[in-house]
Amino acid sequence: MITLTIAGSDSGGGAGIQADIKTFQELGVFGTSVITALTAQNTLGVHGIFPTTVQFVEAQLKAVLEDFNVTAIKTGMLFNSEIIECVAATLKNRGLPLIVDPVMIAKGGASLLQQESIQALKNKLLPIATVCTPNIPEAEVISGRSIHTEQELFLAAQDIISLGVQCVVMKGGHLAGDKAIDAVFIKGEVPFVLETNRFETKHTHGTGCTFSAALTAEIAKGKSLQEAVLEAKKFVHLAISNPLNIGHGFGPTNHFVYRQLEGKCDVVCH
Ligand SMILES: Nc1ncnc2c1ncn2[C@@H]1O[C@H](COP(=O)(O)OP(=O)(O)O)[C@@H](O)[C@H]1O
Ligand SMILES: Cc1ncc(COP(=O)(O)OP(=O)(O)O)c(N)n1
Secondary structure, eight states, X not given: OEEEEEEEEETTSSSHHHHHHHHHHHTTOEEEEEEEEEXXXXXXXXXXXXXXXXXXXXHHHHHHHHHSOOOEEEEOOOBSHXXXXXXXXXXXXXXXXXXXXXXXXXXXXXBSBOGGGHHHIIIIIGXXXXXXXXXXXXXXXXXXXXXXXXXXXXXXXXXXHTTTOSEEEEBOTTSOSSEEEEEEEETTSOOEEEEEEOOOOSOOBTHHHHHHHHHHHHHHTTOOHHHHHHHHHHHHHHHHHSOOOOSSSSOBOOSSHHHHTTTOOOOEEO
């Protein structure tokens, strides 16, 4: 199985391309990459961004797609409208599962997507996406609604599905409470929730990238959306709850532990 991640590089190794490739590897799929931007980043924050030219994004896409039999693709940090439009035009009509993690702002506050690119994300990329995995602030930006209640969460998910996405996973890492809850909306099906205990830690850098990469790996293996989101939730929960304590700030998660524990993790599904 071969996957492709189209995302930014995190020199600190906890998020972006690096988190994706590590996750693919741990889940037994071969990862390829298209790098949209270099970030000078560590556990203390994003210190610089150097975007790739759209011509070179296109060259990387061509090189990977003309040689490898890719079975699922994910996007992360896309940075600007030109890159989004290039990615969407290249992937349109290929019929491959596309997982869009609509990365906008790093936890430290750095902007990883230019504000004026939201329309390109909504109008070009999401209509060809299989799954979109927003956290709550990203879902608010895409849907244009503030999300404080279950009803607002449901309506925001419907708004995103109406853009053409088949499945929306609303990641609840930013919600308060002692549970880490993600709500899964699949077009035409009854929504469900995946729930684990919330692990008290500051080392959550790259959780969203890791979750969406695990989801992509499982979809590449041919798992159903329901099976794939469950396995991705297990992967990220184990990675968060067994921290490595690396760096002086908000550290990365533990990408090794899922394999070491053979994926054993309690997730409540209701
Ligand atoms: N402290 C935590 N304990 C357990 N799970 C968490 C914790 N923080 C986030 N998660 C889980 O990590 C995944 C990524 O969520 P989130 O942190 O919201 O994404 P992002 O990095 O895009 O903001 C979700 O499955 C979420 O429930
Ligand atoms: C290069 C790069 N891509 C994405 C992110 C954001 O990752 P995320 O999983 O949302 O985690 P935080 O950075 O928000 O902790 C990133 N930082 N860098």
